[in-house]
Amino acid sequence: MKFRQIHLDFHTSEAIEDVGSHFSKQQFQEMLKVGHVDSITVFAKCHHGWAYHPTTANAQHPHLSFDLLGAQIEAAHEIGVKTPVYLSAGLDEKLARKFPLWLIRDPHEQISWVSDFMRPGYHQFCMNTPYLDVLSAQVQEVVTHYNADGIFLDIVGVCECYCQYCVAEIRKRGSDPRNREDMKALWEETYFNYTQKINETVHAIKPGLPIFHNSSHVDRGRRDLARVNTHLELESLPTGGWGYDHFPLSARYAQTLGMDFLGMTGKFHTSWGEFGGYKHPNALRYEAALSLANGARCSIGDQLHPTGFMDPATYALIGEAYREVEAKEEWCQNTTAIADIALLSLEAAGHAPGSKPLEGDNHSDTGAVRILLEGHYLFDVVDTEADWDKYKVIILPDAILITGSLQTKLAAFLAKGGKLLATGRSGLSPDGTCFALDFGAERQGVSPFKPSYFKPAFELPSLHTSSFVIYAEGQNISLKPGSKQLGSRENPYFNRDLFTFCSHQHTPSDLQDAGPGMTEGPDGIYLAWNMFEDYALKGSLPVKEIVVYALDRLLGQKSLLTNLPAQGITTLQVQSTDSRWINHLLYASPVRRGQNIEVIEDLPALTDIMITLSATDPVREVYLAPQRTPLPFQQENGTVSYTVPSWICHQMVVLQF
Known part of the structure; x- marks a missing residue:
């Protein structure tokens, strides 16, 4: 798994013409370089239901005249950038209007996400309907014909559903849709049947290809749900409703599972689907550093303009964060937490x-x-x-x-x-x-x-x-x-x-x-x-x-003592193969702007932050990373002490044993 990923949303209405008309391999590659990107999730199918490639299992977007997916994969691979491929699994608006009986329904026949077809929005499918075979064929087509570096399935999970397919199935089993416990068992079975079918479809063609099924939340305590994935992507956009304390909660659990995982934030001022919205570069710097400090790799969400033109302002913004991540990767691989x-x-x-x-x-x-x-x-x-x-x-x-x-x-x-x-x-x-x-x-x-x-x-x-x-x-x-x-x-x-x-x-x-x-x-x-x-x-x-x-x-005795301000964060990660500890220090102070949006703009410098760590094994050297600047330290009575001079946003201190 790469450290510097982009999740490139491309949910594009059929009412928009000239889709992909400004796509340029050269410009696409240039933006990836400006952004210091080493992996980008590109779209095979969006929430509107359209494919962005020639297809017999789906329908290509009516205003796309070429194979956009293939062109993006070719352009990225040419410069060494990986390309996981996205398919909207739970949403497919063009099919929703054609097969409304396949949609998830509550006990009152209410559909989701949007409650009816007289207002704008998407509608979610039940995987206990013929839709699962349709989706499986779409996934099979993509994996067969494209050199994808992974598959990302979106809007899935264990979902409550009382559609007539679920009602018929529960009655066939001799139960009743009013028996909630039996319905819960059916909903669980529906989700695991979906993941098994999709995973088998993918791995029959490309064994071991990374797969992630995104429900926007990794359920703590449900290792069985986590294990249907090859890795985890922790969706946590601080300005999109998650807040800045959501990711540490998810990450401090995810790292205990022993799976590769990344933290997914966004470049947006608010959340997904926002065009022309940008957060401050300092916010992305902090959010990327927060992923590294918690043992995660990084993903930043963007949304491609319908013309296929990559926004230079976005990739300059992302590059501010990913340039720093690139310099730090050496000390962030294969870590466990103390x-x-x-x-x-x-x-x-x-x-x-x-x-x-x-x-x-x-x-x-x-x-x-x-x-x-x-x-x-x-x-x-x-x-x-x-x-x-x-x-x-x-x-x-x-x-x-x-x-x-x-x-x-x-x-x-x-x-x-x-x-x-x-x-x-x-x-x-x-x-x-x-x-x-x-x-x-x-x-x-x-x-x-x-x-x-x-x-x-x-x-x-x-x-x-x-x-x-x-x-x-x-x-x-x-x-x-x-x-x-x-x-x-x-x-x-x-x-x-x-x-x-x-x-x-x-x-x-x-x-x-x-x-x-x-x-x-x-x-x-x-x-x-x-x-x-x-x-x-x-x-x-x-x-x-x-x-x-x-x-x-x-x-009695904390393993780490510090005078870091309350808003600061510190973690201690271990790289056992290199016999070293990495002490991460982070500091930013989110402020509330607008209605319930937390914003990071200023990153004040901190000076003379003192750290004392419990460490009985002899430490050979202590240095700042990625600067590689030696740091004076004292080791006595089972502790190591050092003082970190002036730093901004994120500083790693390496203890080499």
């Missing part, structure tokens, strides 16, 4: 045997990753199948009930000296009545007060001692004999209601001790609120510093 902490993803835990899948928004994983990033912890995001032996602490965020299989695995982790941090309902038995782990607490039930208050028995670094509001759901607990209380709960005088309300938002604390709010027992520390959900939604400084206190107490 981590002290494992965040057991709430999403992943919901997919574990005996657990209930997560429903609704997953704020807990998001809030936990934000605190871990801002606290500059070395961490992974894991599922229940991961090897937990290398971690010192496992976080159980907010709502992880302890099933039998999970309890067995946690017991083995604890027996080897590991510790747990649990919050909210986490750590409870499957019926939620009592703790399945020993945090020194006994559960009394859900607190009737929301919000409520926490008064820590320790002082927060940024604040004096006080009663701090916590907005999320809390639990009432009591302290087990011989256990330690690290802070107490306080309740408001009353909940805000029609005849009992006070001030503008919520009622103040009555300043009375209402029992423990934070306890410590043999298995670790427990906080009696959904702390991570609270941080994701409210971003409260006390909540972060309370969690940081708990983590630092459990860790």
